[in-house]
Amino acid sequence: MTNAQTSNERADRLAALPIREELHGQEPYGAPQLTVRAMLNVNETTHEVPADxxxxxxxxxxxxxxxxxxxxxxxxxxxxxxxxxxxxxxxxxxxxxxxxxxxxxxxxxxxxxxxxxxxxxxxxxxxxxxxxxxxxxxxxxxxxxxxxxxxxxxxxxxxxxxxxxxxxxxxxxxxxxxxxxxxxxxxxxxxxxxxxxxxxxxxxxxxxxxxxxxxxxxxxxxxxxxxxxxxxxxxxxxxxxxxxxxxxxxxxxxxxxxxxxxxxxxxxxxxxxxxxxxxxxxxxxHAESLMANVEKIKVQRDRIMEELRAMGLDPSPSDANFVLFGGLTDEKAAWKHLLADEVLIRDVGIPGHLRVTAGTEEETTLFLDSLRTFVGR
Missing domain, CATH: 3.40.640.10 (Type I PLP-dependent aspartate aminotransferase-like (Major domain))
Structure with a gap:
């Protein structure tokens, strides 16, 4: 039995349950959970928690x-x-x-x-x-x-x-x-x-x-x-x-x-x-120790915006630990290209746009290098 068949059977069994009417056909909140070199899709702090x-x-x-x-x-x-x-x-x-x-x-x-x-x-x-x-x-x-x-x-x-x-x-x-x-x-x-x-x-x-x-x-x-x-x-x-x-x-x-x-x-x-x-x-x-990581993240966020502009893309000004950027002719192809390079970011459903979490300097470099390759094809 294929995964699709199993999924369809589970969906049928769910539909048969006496759940609230407005829940029928709804999808749960979620984002892909994949283990790759740079997991930059759910806006976590990717820096290690300080030892202290x-x-x-x-x-x-x-x-x-x-x-x-x-x-x-x-x-x-x-x-x-x-x-x-x-x-x-x-x-x-x-x-x-x-x-x-x-x-x-x-x-x-x-x-x-x-x-x-x-x-x-x-x-x-x-x-x-x-x-x-x-x-x-x-x-x-x-x-x-x-x-x-x-x-x-x-x-x-x-x-x-x-x-x-x-x-x-x-x-x-x-x-x-x-x-x-x-x-x-x-x-x-x-x-x-x-x-x-x-x-x-x-x-x-x-x-x-x-x-x-x-x-x-x-x-x-x-x-x-x-x-x-x-x-x-x-x-x-x-x-x-x-x-x-x-x-x-x-x-x-x-x-x-x-x-x-x-x-x-x-x-x-x-x-x-x-x-x-x-x-x-x-x-x-230990708030001061943790806020030091925040400052490092902000540096990478601002770096992302600067380098995306240099690629001819359109990042939105960000006060968060992530950057939404547009200017992509095919955001789904870009997402797949990045994932093939072991960089996971978020497709938020806005045409021509993707969202990336500002990670460590190494993770940010992986993201920018991969995206630069895609844009330059």
Missing amino acids: VVEAITKQVHAAASQMNRYPDREFTELRRKLADFLSRDLPGGDLSAENIWAANGSNEVMQHLLQAFAGPGRSVMAFPPTYSMYPLYARGTYSDYIAGTRNADYTQSADDVADQIRRSRPHVVILTSPNNPTGTALELDVVRAAYEAAAESNTLLIVDEAYGEFRQPGVPSAVELLEGRPLLVVTRTMSKAFAMAGGRLGYLAAAPEVTDALRLVRLPYHLSVYTQAAASAALD
Whole structure:
């Protein structure tokens, strides 16, 4: 029996199950998982975790193992305090406290908690494609309607346009993404302010997803600066990217304390294990060491943009750890050519475009050399 036949039989058996009607025919979120020399398709930090961080995490996880007969701290109080201290670095004045922080198993679960509390049946969620492909899945998983807004042709967003779309649609939750995935574009704070004012008119929650916030270009602000006095504003972050903890699964947010109180109504009991809390806490203790890798990644990101332009391609300006680039006549052929050279990047479904994660200097060189060969054929 061929793989295709097996796959078709599994699909038939799935279709026969009494699953929710709207799930029939849907595809799960995913990206190719292949072992090649340069895996640059899912925006992980490809640099090795610094030895001092590995040692600290190992020590704290080992200590946590002696406590696994007991439930973990349900309020993860110490972890919230450390996350607040880290985020406060983005504030020109004043500090966040543990009361402003929530965390979960990756920013995916953070978003799920937010939509469980503020969206749901009979409610709607608005985002602005092309953007993170999980947003409509979050909406579907919480029985929420999904509203797709629009962007400018260069993927940017203007304050007046975003505010106008929010006022016309009157969703219950709005998601802005800065830097945006897959385009890499960041938002000016005037866009967030205008979006918040429009959202507040209909008592709408505004989420700014800053999963790649630590990779911003110099001088690009964070929406964390706008939290004070805005009880309907939420800023989400993750430790998967800048903290090299994609396998650790820790996402978090900053918001008014009453927002975190709302999330306690929907979270599962003891949702953060002792091991997750220990690993994240140890990583935060070594933030400076990990941020040094962030600076190295930013160098490679900027190198990618410069060299792609020299090839005659069209990279979008990026404030993230990846680069979306266009100008390809056949992006699928380019993707296959790169994979044949053991370089895996992402086809994000935009004609003529591909997205590449900024990796180590060696991985970046492999990518650029292979693509240069393809473009020069």
